[in-house]
Amino acid sequence: xxxxxxxxECRCRQGRRRLRATCSCCGTMTAAxxxxxxxxxxxxxFPILSHPGIPVRCLPDADxxxxxxxxxxxxxxFVPGGPAELRMKGAHRLEAAFGAAARRVVREFLRLVPLSxxxxxxxxxxxxxxxxxxxxxxxxxxxxxxxxxxxMRCFEDIFVHPPEARYTMLDMLDRPxxxxxxKRDARGFAHLAKLPPSIGLIYCVRHPFDTLTSxxxxxxxxxxxxxxxxxxxxxxxxxxxxxxAQPHRQILIVRYEDMIGAPDAQQDKIAQSFGLTPRIRFSxxxxxxxxxxxxxxxxxxxxxxxxxxxxxxxxxVRVQRFCAEFGYxxxxxxxxxxxx
Numbered sequence: 015x016x017x018x019x020x021x022x023e024c025r026c027r028q029g030r031r032r033l034r035a036t037c038s039c040c041g042t043m044t045a046a047x048x049x050x051x052x053x054x055x056x057x058x059x060f061p062i063l064s065h066p067g068i069p070v071r072c073l074p075d076a077d078x079x080x081x082x083x084x085x086x087x088x089x090x091x092f093v094p095g096g097p098a099e100l101r102m103k104g105a106h107r108l109e110a111a112f113g114a115a116a117r118r119v120v121r122e123f124l125r126l127v128p129l130s131x132x133x134x135x136x137x138x139x140x141x142x143x144x145x146x147x148x149x150x151x152x153x154x155x156x157x158x159x160x161x162x163x164x165x166m167r168c169f170e171d172i173f174v175h176p177p178e179a180r181y182t183m184l185d186m187l188d189r190p191x192x193x194x195x196x197k198r199d200a201r202g203f204a205h206l207a208k209l210p211p212s213i214g215l216i217y218c219v220r221h222p223f224d225t226l227t228s229x230x231x232x233x234x235x236x237x238x239x240x241x242x243x244x245x246x247x248x249x250x251x252x253x254x255x256x257x258x259a260q261p262h263r264q265i266l267i268v269r270y271e272d273m274i275g276a277p278d279a280q281q282d283k284i285a286q287s288f289g290l291t292p293r294i295r296f297s298x299x300x301x302x303x304x305x306x307x308x309x310x311x312x313x314x315x316x317x318x319x320x321x322x323x324x325x326x327x328x329x330x331v332r333v334q335r336f337c338a339e340f341g342y343x344x345x346x347x348x349x350x351x352x353x354x
Contacts, residue, residue: 145212148184149288151197152206153218154249155241156228158270162218163197164302165273168281169290178202181209193290203252207259214288215263217253220270221342222246222333224310226325227318239321243329250336269340274304 149166153159166174173191175183178199187194198206209215230240256263266287273280277296285292297304312318325333337344 146187146189146191147193147214147288147290148212149193149195149214149216150181150184150209151195151216151218152202153198153268154203154220154225154246155200156225156230157220158218158268158273159197161270161273161302162216162268163195165277165281165296165299166195166284168292168294168296168299169193169285170293172290180205181213184213193288203249206252207255209256209260211260211263214266216266216268216284218268218270218273219336219340221310222336223312223318223322224270224308227312227315227321228308243325247329247332250332267340271309274306274309277304 151159151163151166163174166172171191172193172195173187173189174195175187175197179196180199180202181196183196184194187196225241226243226246227239228241229238233240257265264287266284268280268284273296281292281296284290296302312322334344336342
C-alpha cells in the first residue's frame with residue numbers, strides 16, 4: 015500500500031518495479047502512472063518520454079489514487095485544467111503541425127519526381143515470364159571461387175551479387191536480370207547440404223597442395239597460409255554431405271587449372287549447363303587477367319614442400335582421395351602411400 019512519504023517507487027499491477035509502456039502517438043517509451051493497487055499505463059495524458067529501464071519514481075507526498083506525469087523529483091501530480099493538461103494540448107497541436115508539414119513535403123516530392131521515375135518506383139518488383147535462373151558458387155577458399163564469380167559477369171542478362179553471402183540471398187535479390195549469381199561466404203560449407211534443388215551449383219576445386227599453400231591479404235599477418243587443413247576438410251566433407259543428401263543433383267565442377275588453362279572452354283561449359291549467352295569471352299575480359307604463375311607453386315618452393323610433407327598422414331589420405339575424385343596427381347614422394 016502506497017502511503018504519504020512511505021514508498022517512493024511505483025509498482026504496476028503485475029508487481030514489477032518498472033512499468034514500460036509505448037507512447038500511443040510516437041511509439042517512444044513513456045510512463046504515466048496511477049498509483050496504488052490500480053496502477054496502469056496512461057495514454058490519455060500528456061506523454062512524458064523516457065528511456066526504457068529508468069525507475070518510475072513519484073513525489074514523496076504521493077497518495078493513493080493520485081495521477082502523476084514524469085519521473086523523479088520532476089514528477090508532477092495531474093490536475094484537470096492545470097499546467098499538465100495545457101502541456102498535453104500543446105503537444106497535440108505540435109504533433110498535428112509536424113504531421114501536416116511532413117505530408118506536405120511528401121506531396122511536393124512526388125509532384126517534382128519525373129513520371130518515368132515514378133513508374134520505375136511502382137514497378138520495383140519485376141514481373142518475369144519464368145523464375146530467375148539462380149546460380150550459387152561454392153568451393154574451398156583459394157580454389158578459384160572469386161575468379162569464377164568475376165568471370166560470370168561476362169554473360170548477358172546476368173546479375174552477380176558483389177559481396178559473399180549465403181545461398182538464401184538469391185531469394186532476396188529483386189533484380190530485372192534473368193540470371194542471378196551469388197558466391198558463398200566463409201561459412202558457406204556449413205549450409206551447403208541444405209542447398210535447394212532449384213538453385214544451380216558451380217563447385218570450384220583446385221589441387222589441394224596449391225590450396226593449402228596459398229596466402230591471402232586478409233590473413234597474411236595471422237598465419238602463413240590462408241586455408242588450414244581443418245578448413246579444407248570441412249569444405250570437402252560439406253561437398254560429400256551434399257552428394258549424399260541430394261544424390262541426383264547436377265553439380266558443375268570447375269577446376270581452377272582448367273579455368274586458367276582454357277578459360278573459354280570453361281565458359282562454354284558454364285553457358286551450356288545454365289543456358290547462358292556469352293557477352294564477352296573469359297580470355298578477353300580485361301578486368302580478370304589469367305595468371306598461369308599461380309599453378310603448382312608448391313613444386314618450385316622448398317618451404318611449401320616441407321610444410322606439405324609434415325601434414326598428418328590421416329589428412330593426406332583424404333587429400334589423396336580428393337585427388338583421385340577430381341583427376342589430380344598425388345606425388346609419390348609424400349607419406350600418403352605409406353599411411354594407407
